[in-house]
Amino acid sequence: MIRDIVRDTFFLSQPSVPAERNDVAIAEDLVDTLKANADRCVGLAANMIGERKCIIAIRVGHAYLAMLNPVVVRHAKESYEVREGCLSLAGERSAQRYAWLEVEYRDLKFRKKRQVFRDFPAEIVQHELDHCAGILI
Template identity: 30%
Template sequence: MKYPVTVYGDPLLRKKAKEIDKDDPNLKEIIENMWETMYYSDGVGLAAPQVGKSIRLFVIDASSGADEEPELEGFKKVFINPEIIDTDGEEWIMNEGCLSLPEIREDVSRPDEVTIRYFDENFEEHEETYRGFAGRVIQHEYDHLEGVLFIDHLSPLRKRLLKGKLQNIAKGKVIPHYRIKVP
């Protein structure tokens, strides 16, 4: 089932998400629906708050970046109850977008490397370090679990310049090709 994507203006996107109990009977179905929603929406990652669920879960399929970073071939992962342990490396800028902020793309600076501890869909624990595109997508999706949007990394001036677009998103005055849930 494809979920509608929760968009800017919904208070849920600004809340810190709650940990998931490994015995949650709905978890498998939620994960399957998130994959379906992400692929339908042409996303690379999707966090549970973006589909109206305030739980610590995100999915990523960064294999589309394998042309530039061959190690991303087959990179498809589920992150449950993740915790960023460390970020390191030089900050670098990349143009980011977000399904919850349709029609907005901006240059965002993030550290090159992230070390994260998480559980996979089988509740097996992992601690791994990622760089480049995978590291960036992980940081972007993790931010959603903390109630942070990529626009929060922009300068105050840049945010002011986006005010009209953000208001339009909150009012549903955007037409993405996927279903959205307007606040």
């Protein structure tokens, strides 16, 4: 189901709580909402659709990936500065990002997965993880 995008900075600045197996429907709604906004967005976190759960969805090329409880387990030593926009906030802001990171997460069947993201997909994941932490970028 496609959901409205939350723009309330007070709500968005609250850290998310861990997702549970019965939160998979939220992840599916997140992917549906990301697809509906594909012309202007490459990633979403659950709080952006009104759910304070640690769930993110990203688009890499033409593929969509939902991650429940994503955690960075390794990352590049060096970081660099980028300018990022956000569907929930107006304008762009600076952020520090790693060129690559390895993330452990649960998939839509709540199976544990591990994946390495590089370059722009790594930036997307880091942006959405900031949302889960209540960090507004």
